[in-house]
Amino acid sequence: MRDLAAHPGLLSLNTATVRERWTLEEIIEGCARHGIRRISPWRDQVAKCGLAKAAKLIRTYGLRLSGYCRGGMFPAADEAGRARARDDNRRALDEALTVGAECLVLVVGGLPHGSKDLAGARMQVEEGIAWLLEQARVAGMKLAIEPLHPMYAADRACVNTLAQANDMCDRLGDGVGVAVDVYHVWWDPALEAEIARAGRTGRIYAFHVCDWLVPTTDLLLDRGMMGDGVIDLPRIRGWVEAAGYKGAVEVEIFSAANWWKRDPDEVLAVVKERYRTVC
């Protein structure tokens, strides 16, 4: 297992972690100031900065991109909606290429409005990824399916376990893998086995950390800083690394009431300290 304190360069900042108080430009400068060498930016932040400018800043600062957030949201109530989703994913793919991301992260989408057909939504997801994958392969961009916590099955992602993502990857073939985010999968009794399974095909493209707080007061925006919750981070990272993962440890914290309100310089200092000591 890697000694993170000896490898500060593996730390990646998902830019959502400080999104409320810093623009992408400020985040890039902040990361440089704090010696953080990797980021994973969000499309809306990149759009606000301007794609060309964002790409240039990333090159100028020599940042590596552990991922690009995000493609997905495939299911729709009708064909027009699915076509819009495909167009949007094509753009996300192009942007990921422009900024030089190591993978495009897919939050696959939930039930179409008014639908209760979860199996149908899952089929739409797989069809959408299959469509995107053809282009991603040509472009040389990896697609990382991120299984989301089951509490998001209705409205964000109907891929909810690593087993399900692995099954999908088996059917889809080369070029698509998984993003393992501890927040979404820590509870899964099959986690160790499914991480090992993903590793056997070299399919773990990203590893995200934060923590599960007790109590959790909001379904979306109450993620904890690593060490403040109940997730056994070293255990899960150990499984991921035993499965052959050699990439970044990406910190992604949505925290409306706490971390998003703090001075981002303080947040980054805490992120670095926790990365060294509790991940």
Place this chain on the structure above:
Amino acid sequence: MRDLAAHPGLLSLNTATVRERWTLEEIIEGCARHGIRRISPWRDQVAKCGLAKAAKLIRTYGLRLSGYCRGGMFPAADEAGRARARDDNRRALDEALTVGAECLVLVVGGLPHGSKDLAGARMQVEEGIAWLLEQARVAGMKLAIEPLHPMYAADRACVNTLAQANDMCDRLGDGVGVAVDVYHVWWDPALEAEIARAGRTGRIYAFHVCDWLVPTTDLLLDRGMMGDGVIDLPRIRGWVEAAGYKGAVEVEIFSAANWWKRDPDEVLAVVKERYRTVC
């Protein structure tokens, strides 16, 4: 698949659904008034009423008990805590026998305070159930493990999928089965297969319904009335009944901001209507 409109007697009211405004006595009278013939009461309500009196009322009104809520909460930080949990479960078993419940529902408990050892908590759960099961078998009381939604893994129940509960039942043997609550399991890609698996051993002891609202604003107390959310209730009930389940359809709604505030007579009227039309 059973036609619920033709079988009103299968409806069971989990008494938590109207717990904020009615005592157990009022609930029993209210169910009689509404022609609801089955309930599943909670221990604290029974204690407040008095166990003997509750048992007598249940007999007087000829109510069937689709379950008794609840045993479980096995993991603890030390042996003294585990001993207290065993004592409490022994009392829950005795109460379930006294009131004549068809099964004792187990919400198994989460991580002990300060612990991140999820695998260890799961072992404690299995040991606790094994201990209780010896006595439950002698007493002739079935134990129903209720897998809870993964968002409760830390603080309520570390059994989070039907597969996990089935595995546990396989190891524990006769007398222990599962309670399938759609709220907890609707998202599970393996649900149909695991319901069928549970059915093959005659292990489905209870079936609970409510609905998953979009958005869900509280992790615990924002469950929806059947039909108001995104769960495909007939589909899941079809799987459960195809697996051989012949028991009650138990309505259990925790809803602090909505249903708990309404007149319980109105709630029961809506429950009956939705039971007939959308379950």
